[in-house]
Amino acid sequence: MSQAEETTLSQIAYSCYFARSREGEQFVPEHVLSYQISGTLYLNDGIREYVCKEGSFRFTKRNRLVKFNKQPPENGEFKSISIYLDQHTLRNFSLEFGYDAAAHQNGNAVLELRSDRLLTSYIDSLMPYQEFQPPTNQQLMLLKLKEAVLVLLQTNPEMKHILFDFSEPGKIDLEGFMQQNFHFNVQLKRFAYLTGRSLATFKRDFEKIFHISPSRWLLQRRLEAAHYLIKEKGKAPSEVYLETGFEDLSHFSFAFKKAYGVAPSRVA
Structure with a gap:
């Protein structure tokens, strides 16, 4: 192979x-x-x-x-x-x-x-x-x-x-679910399905709760978690990007620098 x-x-x-x-x-x-x-x-x-x-x-x-x-x-x-x-x-x-x-x-x-x-x-x-x-x-x-x-x-x-449990996910607490699972790098349609909603209903409910789009919130929440792990826990960016839901290191580094004005490798 x-x-x-x-x-x-x-x-x-x-x-x-x-x-x-x-x-x-x-x-x-x-x-x-x-x-x-x-x-x-x-x-x-x-x-x-x-x-x-x-x-x-x-x-x-x-x-x-x-x-x-x-x-x-x-x-x-x-x-x-x-x-x-x-x-x-x-x-x-x-x-x-x-x-x-x-x-x-x-x-x-x-x-x-x-x-x-x-x-x-x-x-x-x-x-x-x-x-x-x-x-x-x-x-x-x-x-x-x-x-x-x-x-x-x-x-x-x-x-x-x-x-033999053939039930589909029912409508659950969206805020609690997202706070617990934001670090999983899956498409919005997966989050919608797992919270018992259509994608359109998920986006509508999400913005009512968080007052921001799901994509923007996910980016911000993942960056916050990454910053904490690097600054407070001493973890390396190469460890953190997958742990917090980013697809690749280069995208993570670009988004991090844009948000915090410094590369993740230079966080003091």
């Missing part, structure tokens, strides 16, 4: 990464079952950090905001495999096996699953498919997705309340 590469067959993805580290933002639109083959994955949902080491299983819930940091082992490769359980697949499963849609469940964005022989055997059965190319044997892939749900229910029966 190249320095950073992900291969996908249907909803099963193999990630392989060679460089020192890789960070990024992620909106999680569907449930994901993952296994860490090698290296370490650090996940942060804005409330807590999750450390996923070699040999660990995790389940990431849909409609969540999560930051990630992939760390390959020394002189090795970061490798993981992820199974995306989309709503269509889960609805069909619920009809076939008689599972009713559960009430909405909150809780942690990431569940750390206990290692189990069934889970391990399932992951082992997927390894040969990383050599396939779509649309080879699509029906077999669909069977493997169904098997993933069956294995999850066998090893973690309580997960039926998560897997």
